[in-house]
Amino acid sequence: MSLMRLQSPVRLLALALILLLTASGQLAADTLRIRMIRATPEAADGVAPGLQDVLPVLRRTLAFKSYQLDGEATLPLPANGELLRVGVYQIICEGIADRLTVQISHGNKRILRTVATVRRDQPVILGGFPVRTGGARMFVLTVVD
Amino acid sequence: MKRNRKGWPEIREQLARRGSAVPQTDARQFWEAFEARRHIYPQHPPAGRASPRAPWLWAIGSLGVTSLLAAAVWFFFLQPAPVQAHAAIHSYEIAPEHGTVMILQDETSRAAILWVTNLEISETTPPPEGQP
Numbered sequence: 711m712s713l714m715r716l717q718s719p720v721r722l723l724a725l726a727l728i729l730l731l732t733a734s735g736q737l738a739a740d741t742l743r744i745r746m747i748r749a750t751p752e753a754a755d756g757v758a759p760g761l762q763d764v765l766p767v768l769r770r771t772l773a774f775k776s777y778q779l780d781g782e783a784t785l786p787l788p789a790n791g792e793l794l795r796v797g798v799y800q801i802i803c804e805g806i807a808d809r810l811t812v813q814i815s816h817g818n819k820r821i822l823r824t825v826a827t828v829r830r831d832q833p834v835i836l837g838g839f840p841v842r843t844g845g846a847r848m849f850v851l852t853v854v855d
Numbered sequence: 856m857k858r859n860r861k862g863w864p865e866i867r868e869q870l871a872r873r874g875s876a877v878p879q880t881d882a883r884q885f886w887e888a889f890e891a892r893r894h895i896y897p898q899h900p901p902a903g904r905a906s907p908r909a910p911w912l913w914a915i916g917s918l919g920v921t922s923l924l925a926a927a928v929w930f931f932f933l934q935p936a937p938v939q940a941h942a943a944i945h946s947y948e949i950a951p952e953h954g955t956v957m958i959l960q961d962e963t964s965r966a967a968i969l970w971v972t973n974l975e976i977s978e979t980t981p982p983p984e985g986q987p
Contacts (some may be wrong), residue, residue: 716954723915723916723919723923726919726920726923726924727923746960751924764966766963766964767961767963767964767966769967770961770964770970771959771966772896778901798979805870809945813908816976816978819950819951819976820947820950821949821950821951821974821976822947822949822950822969822971823947823948824944824945824946824947824948824949824969825944825945825946825947826936826942826944826967826969827941827942827943827945827967828942829922829940829941829942829965831949831964831965832941832964832965832966832967833942833964833966833967833968834944834966834968834969834972835966835967835968835969836969836971837968837969837970837971838970838971839972839976839978840974840976840977840978841978842977842978843977846980848970855962
């Protein structure tokens, strides 16, 4: 306990610094969650349990009946451009949640590159990718703890 | 050592009955032994002689703590709101042939949706890297 032996002002300063660093560390602990979803117009497939948080927005804005979770990846924010593999797609994210660059590729070919703002509880959905078995593919980006 | 104080003879007798050693050294011997041994134990500084660096430490420590608290208040409460308050799509580039591109904003959840129609890609397993 060498800290306890320090003079009081130094101990106070160290304590304040630790508190500040802890608080800023808490704020910087955001994680980007990317879910790859397959949507189909038939209701028989149902909705994956892991999509309940985004189901209301999907139901309000899209005409599909079923939503299946086919892949998922997470990465810490700010993103550093690391390559993620989600299903047959490669995703590269770079930057902070305020201005996140997302690039989706398939094979060696880039399909989509976009700059978006992602907020907690405000997902960004990138969709319209065709699915071989029918329906549409989309990527849901959310910020989580 | 003063041995003519009132009550001392009784104390000496009691000590002798209990078998306790009665100090026999005189004052000069006692203080010599004391001076010889006091380096063994850490000594507190005499009262009234505070360390000269203490006021500087207090000043620097207080200044540092005040600065950190001010920075924390600014960081957590006074920082200007970000320009973009909700989820949004700022720009996009689509490489393959495609149809209409729609950008939707759900007013309830503030979700942003970028939807591309008739995207001409085939969702097959891609060839290994390095092969065409």
